[in-house]
Amino acid sequence: AQSVAQPEDQVNVAEGNPLTVKCTYSVSGNPYLFWYVQYPNRGLQFLLKYITGDNLVKGSYGFEAEFNKSQTSFHLKKPSALVSDSALYFCPGSNYQLIWGAGTKLIIKP
Amino acid sequence: GAVVSQHPSRVICKSGTSVKIECRSLDFQATTMFWYRQFPKQSLMLMATSNEGSKATYEQGVEKDKFLINHASLTLSTLTVTSAHPEDSSFYICSARKGTKETQYFGPGTRLLVL
Numbered sequence: 716a717q718s719v720a721q722p723e724d725q726v727n728v729a730e731g732n733p734l735t736v737k738c739t740y741s742v743s744g745n746p747y748l749f750w751y752v753q754y755p756n757r758g759l760q761f762l763l764k765y766i767t768g769d770n771l772v773k774g775s776y777g778f779e780a781e782f783n784k785s786q787t788s789f790h791l792k793k794p795s796a797l798v799s800d801s802a803l804y805f806c807p808g809s810n811y812q813l814i815w816g817a818g819t820k821l822i823i824k825p
Numbered sequence: 826g827a828v829v830s831q832h833p834s835r836v837i838c839k840s841g842t843s844v845k846i847e848c849r850s851l852d853f854q855a856t857t858m859f860w861y862r863q864f865p866k867q868s869l870m871l872m873a874t875s876n877e878g879s880k881a882t883y884e885q886g887v888e889k890d891k892f893l894i895n896h897a898s899l900t901l902s903t904l905t906v907t908s909a910h911p912e913d914s915s916f917y918i919c920s921a922r923k924g925t926k927e928t929q930y931f932g933p934g935t936r937l938l939v940l
Contacts, residue, residue, distance in 0.1 A: 756916075756936070758918050758931040758932050758933040759869075759918070766926060805869070812871060818867075
């Protein structure tokens with residue numbers, strides 16, 4: 716069965732430190748992978764996606780993610796976290812419909 | 826960037842009434858629109874997929890007669906919750922996509938409270 720896993724329910728990072736939000740996938744064929752962010756009581760905002768090409772994908776708000784085929788991972792990273800980055804993050808994967816993980820709550824502490 | 830709107834953003838209704846939620850892609854034509862439901866502190870649950878001019882495809886366990894979806898044009902899809910009950914209270918989010926491998930862009934969501 717196809718799936719996406721976000722192994723951490725919550726990630727806590729101090730402001731200014733680098734952050735990583737983990738995501739692994741099990742999607743057949745050549746997957747295309749996304750990261751979205753959701754602020755409280757809001758819809759989802761697109762951050763970045765990987766379809767083909769360069770494994771390092773740069774997205775909005777200074778975020779980037781690296782596609783690692785051997786580890787089937789697509790971790791989200793940012794070199795210096797901001798308090799405003801605190802939100803819920805999702806990394807759905809897809810062949811046609813998006814397959815959703817449970818999401819990771821990111822908390823950036825001042 | 827691509828913008829998707831939803832209306833209303835919040836609705837409170839009495840049990841037994843019907844509620845219609847609109848989803849519009851404002852600056853692109855969406856061949857496919859999706860309707861999701863999100864419970865507190867949980868991930869998104871796909872309810873149905875709709876292609877313009879076609880009947881919606883519902884996920885297992887979603888009652889098509891209760892959640893009516895109409896995708897009348899390339900920029901508008903509607904979800905009607907018929908005979909709403911308190912257990913239908915939830916956050917409903919739509920998304921729209923141009924093509925099969927394109928990014929889904931999400932609406933801001935509609936908070937439904939059924940009393």
